[in-house]
Amino acid sequence: MNIIEIRELKKNYPLGTTTVHALRGIDMNIIEGDFLSIVGPSGSGKTTLLNIIGCIDSASEGSVKIGGVEITSLNDIEVTDMRLNRIGFIFQTFNLIPVLNVVENVEFPLLLMKKFTKAEVRKRADKLIDEVGLTDHAHHRPAELSGGQRQRVAIARALVTNPDIVLADEPTANLDSVTGGQILELMKEMNRIEKTTFIFSTHDENVLRYARDILKIRDGVLVKE
Amino acid sequence: MKFLIMISLRNLLRQKRRNILLGSAMAFGVLILVLATSFSHGISDIMFNKIVAYVAGHVNVSIREGKGQMISIFRDRDRLVKIVKEKTGDKLKDYDEGIGIFLRAIGNGKAENMVLVGVNMNKTYSDEQRKEYEESFHMIEGMFRDLLSTDVENPVILSKEKAALLNVKKSDTIRVRFNNIYGQTQSARLTVTGIMSNDNIFMQGVMFVEIKNIKEMMGYRPYESTAIHITLKNPQADAVQIADSIHEALKPGPAFIAADLSANGIRAKATIIPYMGNDDAMKKIISSSFTLISGKMDDVLMKSGVMVSDRIAAKLGLTPGSKMEFRYKPKFEAKIIPHSVEIKGVFRSDMTTGSDTVYMHEALFYPKFYDRVPDLTADVKDAFLPSPEAPFYKALGTEWVLLDRTRDSDEMRKKYRSISKRKIKAAAVDVNSMYESASDVLKLEGALNIITFGAVLVLFFIIVVGVINTLRMTIRERTREIGTIRAIGMQKKDVRTIFILESVFLTLFASAAGTILSFITMWLMSLKTFNVIDNPMGILLVKQHLYFLPTIGGVVKNILLILAISVVTAYFPAKRAAGMRAADALRHYE
Ligand SMILES: Nc1ncnc2c1ncn2[C@@H]1O[C@H](COP(=O)(O)OP(=O)(O)O)[C@@H](O)[C@H]1O
Ligand SMILES: [Mg+2]
Numbered sequence: 038m039n040i041i042e043i044r045e046l047k048k049n050y051p052l053g054t055t056t057v058h059a060l061r062g063i064d065m066n067i068i069e070g071d072f073l074s075i076v077g078p079s080g081s082g083k084t085t086l087l088n089i090i091g092c093i094d095s096a097s098e099g100s101v102k103i104g105g106v107e108i109t110s111l112n113d114i115e116v117t118d119m120r121l122n123r124i125g126f127i128f129q130t131f132n133l134i135p136v137l138n139v140v141e142n143v144e145f146p147l148l149l150m151k152k153f154t155k156a157e158v159r160k161r162a163d164k165l166i167d168e169v170g171l172t173d174h175a176h177h178r179p180a181e182l183s184g185g186q187r188q189r190v191a192i193a194r195a196l197v198t199n200p201d202i203v204l205a206d207e208p209t210a211n212l213d214s215v216t217g218g219q220i221l222e223l224m225k226e227m228n229r230i231e232k233t234t235f236i237f238s239t240h241d242e243n244v245l246r247y248a249r250d251i252l253k254i255r256d257g258v259l260v261k262e
Numbered sequence: 263m264k265f266l267i268m269i270s271l272r273n274l275l276r277q278k279r280r281n282i283l284l285g286s287a288m289a290f291g292v293l294i295l296v297l298a299t300s301f302s303h304g305i306s307d308i309m310f311n312k313i314v315a316y317v318a319g320h321v322n323v324s325i326r327e328g329k330g331q332m333i334s335i336f337r338d339r340d341r342l343v344k345i346v347k348e349k350t351g352d353k354l355k356d357y358d359e360g361i362g363i364f365l366r367a368i369g370n371g372k373a374e375n376m377v378l379v380g381v382n383m384n385k386t387y388s389d390e391q392r393k394e395y396e397e398s399f400h401m402i403e404g405m406f407r408d409l410l411s412t413d414v415e416n417p418v419i420l421s422k423e424k425a426a427l428l429n430v431k432k433s434d435t436i437r438v439r440f441n442n443i444y445g446q447t448q449s450a451r452l453t454v455t456g457i458m459s460n461d462n463i464f465m466q467g468v469m470f471v472e473i474k475n476i477k478e479m480m481g482y483r484p485y486e487s488t489a490i491h492i493t494l495k496n497p498q499a500d501a502v503q504i505a506d507s508i509h510e511a512l513k514p515g516p517a518f519i520a521a522d523l524s525a526n527g528i529r530a531k532a533t534i535i536p537y538m539g540n541d542d543a544m545k546k547i548i549s550s551s552f553t554l555i556s557g558k559m560d561d562v563l564m565k566s567g568v569m570v571s572d573r574i575a576a577k578l579g580l581t582p583g584s585k586m587e588f589r590y591k592p593k594f595e596a597k598i599i600p601h602s603v604e605i606k607g608v609f610r611s612d613m614t615t616g617s618d619t620v621y622m623h624e625a626l627f628y629p630k631f632y633d634r635v636p637d638l639t640a641d642v643k644d645a646f647l648p649s650p651e652a653p654f655y656k657a658l659g660t661e662w663v664l665l666d667r668t669r670d671s672d673e674m675r676k677k678y679r680s681i682s683k684r685k686i687k688a689a690a691v692d693v694n695s696m697y698e699s700a701s702d703v704l705k706l707e708g709a710l711n712i713i714t715f716g717a718v719l720v721l722f723f724i725i726v727v728g729v730i731n732t733l734r735m736t737i738r739e740r741t742r743e744i745g746t747i748r749a750i751g752m753q754k755k756d757v758r759t760i761f762i763l764e765s766v767f768l769t770l771f772a773s774a775a776g777t778i779l780s781f782i783t784m785w786l787m788s789l790k791t792f793n794v795i796d797n798p799m800g801i802l803l804v805k806q807h808l809y810f811l812p813t814i815g816g817v818v819k820n821i822l823l824i825l826a827i828s829v830v831t832a833y834f835p836a837k838r839a840a841g842m843r844a845a846d847a848l849r850h851y852e
Contacts, residue, residue, distance in 0.1 A: 084849075088845045088848075091749065093748070093843075093844040113754065114754075117748070117751055117753050117754070120749060120751045126746075128848070130742070132742065132743070132746040134746070134747065135276075136272035136275075136276060137269070145750065146750050148265050149750070149752055149756075
């Protein structure tokens with residue numbers, strides 16, 4: 038079953054008087070439960086592609102379906118709900134909320150959903166914090182954590198809502214290779230436990246061994262091996 | 263929502279330096295604003311409830327008669343008081359006969375110009391009033407109640423300053439010279455029964471005697487009233503409306519005397535009706551409406567003019583030049599005094615003039631009428647009164663002349679100027695609210711409002727500039743964070759709310775701090791004693807201290823105003839922040 042279906046996707050950025058063609062026509066299907074890596078050099082369009090799949094950027098042309106829903110025609114409120122309920126994000130720079138501690142950061146998306154009791158929220162957050170191995174640091178603020186620990190919090194936060202897809206844009210780029218490896222192992226473990234589809238981008242060929250499927254991207258188009 | 267509040271509160275603590283700076287500026291603005299409103303409220307309180315209430319009342323009813331219309335004398339006190347009570351109802355705080363006279367006071371070898379004011383000691387005062395009086399008139403010797411003493415002649419209380427100037431002590435006699443209501447120079451002896459210390463320099467030149475004594479000295483009879491000063495519970499709200507309704511109730515009825523005439527040993531009943539002769543228009547109306555059988559109209563229109571109907575003339579055998587007597591039962595006096603007048607004309611009576619009637623020039627009529635107001639309940643039923651449709655009705659006199667209401671002191675002054683030209687013979691009744699009689703004092707309120715407005719303006723700029731700049735910096739710094747929370751799934755309006763709440767909390771804390779500081783400042787400022795002697799600003803002090811009157815309502819109003827300004831100011835940057843595209847925000851690196 039395809040969780041994501043992309044047809045003829047183009048993305049143009051106006052830049053001064055010229056136009057940057059960041060994506061020049063992408064066609065792809067991603068099956069549910071995949072652990073997919075999108076690999077390509079800097080500037081090849083990885084972030085742009087993930088942003089469009091993640092409903093935080095809009096396509097210029099083409100069609101993007103997530104779970105059968107055409108997202109290019111949704112309004113801002115619907116798109117926001119889509120992100121909240123079906124997508125989890127992991128960022129290169131971790132992007133935790135600095136004024137919230139670990140538990141609070143993980144609880145954050147659940148609170149936005151407004152459909153769980155305080156106790157349910159806490160239970161679910163605790164479970165994920167345990168799974169990423171940060172129970173001892175649950176009440177620390179992000180500034181008190183190492184890069185690897187922060188990314189673990191981000192993973193817990195991305196998964197806490199039980200999303201269909203987790204998008205990770207170069208999740209290991211700001212980490213040393215050992216920690217980066219541990220993070221990818223963790224992601225893969227979570228993919229196994231939670232059956233969530235993972236898509237992560239990287240420009241580092243070394244991390245590809247963690248991926249189940251690999252898509253190469255260059256100058257806004259997918260290239261065959 | 264709780265969650266958004268938590269985030270915005272924590273965010274507020276992030277840029278401590280910046281927010282403390284902006285918060286201090288806001289707090290300072292609030293401090294100034296609360297100080298300004300409390301001070302100006304204190305001043306209005308002094309003005310409305312102390313100065314204006316003492317000097318002229320919030321509403322005053324005066325009635326002036328006689329030459330130059332300088333004497334305020336209402337001939338039927340009960341009637342006036344009844345109207346005042348009826349029209350003020352439960353809005354009335356107090357009413358008083360206001361009487362004060364300028365006089366020359368001679369003490370032990372020293373003389374001084376002073377003001378003598380009557381106070382009503384027979385009234386029961388509320389605890390609040392008693393406290394107010396005791397606070398403003400601090401008795402050094404004797405007691406206020408001593409004014410009621412009948413053991414000594416005209417007990418008087420004066421300030422220690424004036425007592426020193428006149429070189430008098432308790433029990434000494436002060437001789438005073440003044441003009442009574444009839445314009446005659448009078449002298450009287452006052453006995454010092456009390457000496458007070460008053461911080462209000464206006465009050466230092468005032469001596470107090472019991473109202474009954476001062477009225478007697480001035481020549482008032484017990485049933486007569488001076489001007490009535492009305493103090494209201496809520497003067498700013500009610501003064502004008504109450505002045506209007508008292509004015510309405512004071513519309514005069516026709517003036518007339520149901521008299522017994524006698525001449526040549528014959529008696530007859532007739533109505534004596536005054537006509538106005540003070541201007542040419544009125545004279546014309548009279549001369550064209552009455553036909554004289556004998557006598558000259560020119561004589562009738564003089565100040566001594568009297569014309570009788572043909573029927574009365576025939577009955578009493580009257581011709582121009584002959585004299586007749588008239589008498590009537592006064593309302594208040596037991597003794598009936600006959601008046602003698604000379605007939606100037608005999609008119610042909612008809613339905614409109616009435617046949618048992620005497621028409622009398624107002625100059626002749628009113629002094630007698632006012633001196634002994636007729637009992638209008640006795641014998642009036644058979645009295646003939648011309649119908650309002652009569653062509654000369656407009657030229658007939660009324661019980662008094664009711665002056666038009668005015669809206670401010672300029673209008674009031676204009677009114678008085680035109681009155682003095684009209685040479686009214688009847689008494690002129692005037693109803694004023696403090697907005698006319700004390701508008702000069704009230705102008706001060708306007709000035710204070712400008713100060714307050716200035717404070718609001720300063721605060722407004724602090725908030726607008728401060729909040730916009732702070733938010734702009736904050737939003738730039740947190741751009742990626744905004745992108746993150748939007749990516750995670752927070753709706754635009756919640757992002758906006760977080761930023762607005764941040765400003766609201768900053769404003770609230772700053773307002774609280776500013777309010778607390780302002781109360782400390784007010785307390786410190788009112789500790790200081792000011793020794794103002796002969797400085798008009800002294801009236802703004804209470805017991806030589808600055809007087810602040812903060813109200814919960816006022817403080818809350820100020821804080822709400824400031825909150826409103828900061829919400830409106832924060833709204834636009836917050837909206838822009840929330841409207842950022844998440845993808846762009848996430849790519850933002852400082
Ligand atoms: N907001 C933008 N405005 C203009 N050009 C952009 C913008 N975002 C990305 N680009 C351009 O689009 C291309 C793809 O960028 P990106 O998706 O970030 O690549 P990657 O993530 O693979 O490094 C690059 O040439 C980049 O300069
Ligand atoms: Mg990228």
